[in-house]
Amino acid sequence: MKEYSVEKKKAVESIGLHIEKRTQIAPLAARIQALMILSSDKGMSFDEIVDFTQASKSSISSNLNLLLQMKSMEYYTIPGDRKRYFRSSKDYLFLRLEKYLEMVNEEIQVTKQINEFNKKHHEVSEEDSFGFLFKEFLEQQKNIIQNTLEKMERNLRTNN
Amino acid sequence: MKEYSVEKKKAVESIGLHIEKRTQIAPLAARIQALMILSSDKGMSFDEIVDFTQASKSSISSNLNLLLQMKSMEYYTIPGDRKRYFRSSKDYLFLRLEKYLEMVNEEIQVTKQINEFNKKHHEVSEEDSFGFLFKEFLEQQKNIIQNTLEKMERNLRTNN
DNA sequence: AAATTAGTTCGGAACAAAACGAACTAATGT
């Protein structure tokens, strides 16, 4: 029953809410992820997480496993210590961007589908300029994501 | 009890799912929005929407009002006709981008909050290069959104 | 005035998601 600073609790709460909104994971999972992001790369043990979040062991267990499976978290062990130590995975941001890219690609595809449908079914009065600018925007977005991903990859190769 | 094409029903279904995933609105609201996106700018009446979606009047009413309130839809009337005709609002894509910008700004702010917290509380071993690249990415994203919004605004002024 | 049209409101049924507790396993420590 360690004491945790009110500051950290508040930060975990607000960042957890943000994550919950952004991704579609359960509130508790989002809070665990936030907690890990705000903790050193020593990470935390299962019990420390239970303790900090005040949630049940079972809830922590399932949400933690969810996060591990999503690869947004990882764990390591110390020889002669039974516990596992959990932390935000080092390429968490890389994975986020990859997911992002997927979403943008989907968006591009859906936008195409919409255009084709509308062209086929209604006389499109005047070429929709917003639609054009939006498509342009999606392509630009795709580019900056891909560039960033490449930079990250290069960085990985250099630093290991 | 008009007949609607199977093709349109399928398209509404798949695009509806996509909207449902992207925004956080109810399934039925997403389908209504999809339907409007795939319909001409004549829009559809309340009853036609009920008819197409096979949902109850009450569900349509509340979801339609939600969409109107969000300004992703609008309606117009015809003199001497009691009905309202609903359609996707003309600056739907503009609004989407505005919302997007808000999210990116929030993201930038949260990223800052995280960095400050971590700098304060743990010796950050080595300057986190992914973090840096991610921040750079967010700024680029902000730029392209703002540019697109400006182009859209200019377009509005020219075309009216 | 009665009926129809165009919707709205509200209470609740049906379902889905999130978290919990108790009982369990499997490994380590005493």
Place this chain on the structure above:
DNA sequence: ACATTAGTTCGTTTTGTTCCGAACTAATTT
């Protein structure tokens, strides 16, 4: 061998969401 630790499993409870139907309003038509 017995107790403790580190977590998992599973059935239940709690909470929240989505949609519906029935009853209603307010305007228009007959």
